[in-house]
Structure formats: structure tokens, C-alpha cells
Amino acid sequence: MKRRIALAGFAGLGVAPWLLTACARPPVATHWYELRSQPPVPVPAARAGDGALWEVASTVGLPGALDRETLVVASGAAGLEPLTGHRWVEPLRDAIPRLLVADLAVLRGPGLVWRAPVPPGVNPARRLRVEIVSLMADAGRHTLRLQARWWLTDSRPGAAAPALGQADIDIPLASASVDALAAAHRLALWQLAVRIAESVPAHAVLRSVP
Numbered sequence: 001m002k003r004r005i006a007l008a009g010f011a012g013l014g015v016a017p018w019l020l021t022a023c024a025r026p027p028v029a030t031h032w033y034e035l036r037s038q039p040p041v042p043v044p045a046a047r048a049g050d051g052a053l054w055e056v057a058s059t060v061g062l063p064g065a066l067d068r069e070t071l072v073v074a075s076g077a078a079g080l081e082p083l084t085g086h087r088w089v090e091p092l093r094d095a096i097p098r099l100l101v102a103d104l105a106v107l108r109g110p111g112l113v114w115r116a117p118v119p120p121g122v123n124p125a126r127r128l129r130v131e132i133v134s135l136m137a138d139a140g141r142h143t144l145r146l147q148a149r150w151w152l153t154d155s156r157p158g159a160a161a162p163a164l165g166q167a168d169i170d171i172p173l174a175s176a177s178v179d180a181l182a183a184a185h186r187l188a189l190w191q192l193a194v195r196i197a198e199s200v201p202a203h204a205v206l207r208s209v210p
Contacts, residue, residue, distance in 0.1 A: 028085040033071065033182035035088075035095045040187045043106055050200070051112070055124035055155070056101045058116045059093065061131030066092050071178060073137045081139070086178045092135075096189060100130060103193035127153045128196070129162075135188065141176040145169070146188040150196055167195040 065072055065080055069088050075081035088095070097115065105113040114122055133147040146169040151162035169191050171184040 031086050031178065032089045033086065033178065034090060035092075035099055035182070035186045035189065037099070037102060039103060039106060040183065040190050052125035052200075053111075053122065054104065054108070054113045054152075055116050055118050055122075055127045056097065056104065056113060057127070057129045058097060060097050060100070062093050062096070063132065063134065066132065066135055071181060073141060073181070074139050076139065080136075083178055096132065097130075099186075099189050100193055100196075103190055104128075104197055107193060107197040124155055126200075127155050129153075130192075130196070135185065137173065137181055137184070141173055141181060144171040144173060144181065144184040144188055146171070146192060148192055150199075152196075152199065163199070165196060165199045167192055169195070 068082070069091060070082040070084070071086045071088065072080050072082050101113055101115045114124060116127075118124055128150060130148060130150045133149060135144070135146050137144045146167070148169075149164060149166045151164055153162040154160060169188050171188045171191070173184050174180045
């Protein structure tokens, strides 16, 4: 009876009872996820490359749907569903370039991969720029799909146009859990680094410029 009287009093003040009920609901608990620094699979021996130093751009191109803290999955024919209460500890715009540099360094060997801007005295032979076209799980959370492209440029004056590479990677999710979704993101980025590293043949030699 007292609750009815209180609600009636608030209604008399112009406050809707449904708004009071909504305000009384407990906040949604927040679950945090991170893209772990260590590679998600056993690390192979560094491949024998051409020994060229790479400078990796400090940022990556990222769709607006991914430039947010909340994890997102596909919904319907063209919709997106933010997973309320499930958030990245580090924004993807920061985590992805950091991990690409670390993974490429593991794959190519110590001292061969630097994040821009490089310190004085380091002279990169190639510069890498990466764009994430899509990084999204389907509505049923069965598969995460990563689509990306990259440009690898011979940094010396007079060199040829940048070489374009592309990748289309599907990662089966171990379960429909958000934890499995986050883990699939990390595996997809590792496989992207592998594709990029393998895009330059081990016997490739930088051309001399007259």
C-alpha cells in the first residue's frame, strides 16, 4: 500500500511510474576481455627472410563498427548487435597495431620489425600499412571472419608502387560464449600476421636503385 501511495505521489509530480521502476533496476555487470599479448598457438621458428627491416604503421584502418569498447556480432541481414556488458579492456584501434608488430617480430625474427615512428639510426627497408575491412562473428556465433588488406612499400626513393596483399580468414568459434568470441579475435589477428609475413618470399631481395 505504501509503495502505491509513493508511486501515486511521484505521478502527481509528473514522474512516470515506469521510469522509477527502470531506475530501480540493478546495473548490468560488466565483463572485460583482452587480446592477450602472447601468440595463441605454438610459435614456429622465425622464417628465413631477406633480413629487411620493416616499419609498421602505428595505426590500422578500422571500420566504425569496431571502433568501440563493446564487443559486436552480426544480426540479421544487415544489422549489428552490441553485446551489452561485454567490453574490451583495450580499444581495438590500439590493440590491433600493437599485436601485429609483436606477432610479425616473432615470425620474422628479433630486430626486424619496428612500430612507427622508428628511433634515430633505424633505417627500415619496407613500410607496412594495414586496413581491417571486417572483423565480425555471424549471428549464431559459429564463425568469426576477418577480412584485411595491406600495403608493403619499398621505402627507398624511386622504388616501385606498394605491393597490395589481401586476406580472408575464417575462425570457427569453440562455443557461443563471449570468451570464445574474444579468443577467436586473437587467433584471427595471429593468422593475419602469418599471411603478411609469408607475402614476401624468403628469397626476395630489394632492388637497387640507380
